[in-house]
Amino acid sequence: MSHALHIMPPEEMDIEVSHAARGKLFHFALHYAVSEGGAKTSDEIIALLDRALAAGYDDSDIAMPRLPNWDLRRADYTAYLTRAVRAADFLHEGSEILATEKEFRITLHGLILRGRIDRIDHTPDGIAAVDYKTSGSKPEPVRNLKGDKIDLQLAVYYAALKELYQNEEIAAGSYYSLSGRKTFHPEQADDNVLYKFFESVIEAPRTGSLPVRPVAVSTCRYCDYDQLCRNGSRIIRKGASSK
Numbered sequence: 001m002s003h004a005l006h007i008m009p010p011e012e013m014d015i016e017v018s019h020a021a022r023g024k025l026f027h028f029a030l031h032y033a034v035s036e037g038g039a040k041t042s043d044e045i046i047a048l049l050d051r052a053l054a055a056g057y058d059d060s061d062i063a064m065p066r067l068p069n070w071d072l073r074r075a076d077y078t079a080y081l082t083r084a085v086r087a088a089d090f091l092h093e094g095s096e097i098l099a100t101e102k103e104f105r106i107t108l109h110g111l112i113l114r115g116r117i118d119r120i121d122h123t124p125d126g127i128a129a130v131d132y133k134t135s136g137s138k139p140e141p142v143r144n145l146k147g148d149k150i151d152l153q154l155a156v157y158y159a160a161l162k163e164l165y166q167n168e169e170i171a172a173g174s175y176y177s178l179s180g181r182k183t184f185h186p187e188q189a190d191d192n193v194l195y196k197f198f199e200s201v202i203e204a205p206r207t208g209s210l211p212v213r214p215v216a217v218s219t220c221r222y223c224d225y226d227q228l229c230r231n232g233s234r235i236i237r238k239g240a241s242s243k
Contacts, residue, residue, distance in 0.1 A: 017073075021064055023134045026178060027118060028056035029081060030132065031100040034119075040097065042085050049085070050078045080178075087181035095123040104160040109198040117157050126169030129157035136180035150197060155189040 017025075029052035033039045036055075037048040053074050056062050067073055084090060091097065099120045106113050119130040131153065133139055141149040154173040161170045175184040189197070 017065060017067070019134065021062065022077075024062050025053065025056045025064060025077070026081060026134065027101070027132060028059060028062055029053045029077075030085075030119075032056065034097055034100045042091050045085050046082050049081050050074065053077050053081075084178040084181050089181060089183040090176060091121070092123065095121045095128075098122050098127070102164070104164060106160050106163050108156065108159050109195045110202060111198050113156060113160075115156065115160065117160065120161070120164075123171055126171035127161050127165045128171040129154060129161060129173035131157070131173065131175050133175050133177050133184075134179060136177050138184045138186065139175055141186070150189045150193060151186040152189060152194075152197065154186065155194055158188060159194075 029049055030045065032052035032055055033045040033048040037044070037052065039045040039048055057064050057070060057074070097119060100118065102117045102120055104113075104115055104117065117129045118132045121128050121130055139153075141151045154175070157173050158170060161173075172185065172188055175186070176182075177184065
């Protein structure tokens with residue numbers, strides 16, 4: 001039929017949104033409300049969320065799939081983020097937002113590190129980094145070669161803030177769960193622990209020792225290279241099929 005009529009069936013529309021795409025959209029919306037909308041308070045951010053999500057849907061960097069029910073999905077996302085922003089833990093009393101999606105480039109223990117901080121607050125305790133998480137549980141730390149768990153992300157952010165705000169007091173950072181609507185304050189790695197970790201990172205390529213050791217299997221859901229990993233979801237599936 002397609003050859004006779006010279007037509008092709010319509011492409012099926014993608015009605016599913018991956019965790020990664022949705023997370024990027026939420027980050028974009030919260031950043032847009034502050035950077036483009038000039039929002040300073042939780043109420044001002046909430047007032048701009050619907051517009052921010054619409055802008056994120058059309059942003060090429062977000063690469064959201066074209067959804068036939070986008071109007072309904074956007075309303076759901078607006079309600080979801082409204083609950084997250086309205087929660088007391090989102091912006092603590094006495095704190096103000098200084099910047100969002102702040103890029104940095106620092107040299108730490110011989111390594112050049114580049115990154116981006118979701119949000120920087122001026123709190124009663126000093127300048128602090130806030131990292132948004134879409135999951136409702138505490139983020140898993142990384143492991144050093146001995147298997148010790150280290151909260152590396154916030155420790156790097158802390159070092160970056162010391163460079164960015166050299167005349168200010170720097171406070172410990174935190175993770176904010178958008179789904180759980182609560183803050184996590186993990187114990188950050190101190191400078192000595194960081195030094196030993198980065199020393200092993202520098203030494204590993206020299207010795208050819210590059211083991212892949214995800215802290216938890218859940219980490220593999222967000223990684224595109226599970227076929228190269230002896231601990232990835234591919235190996236788990238093979239193990240399950242052999243039983």
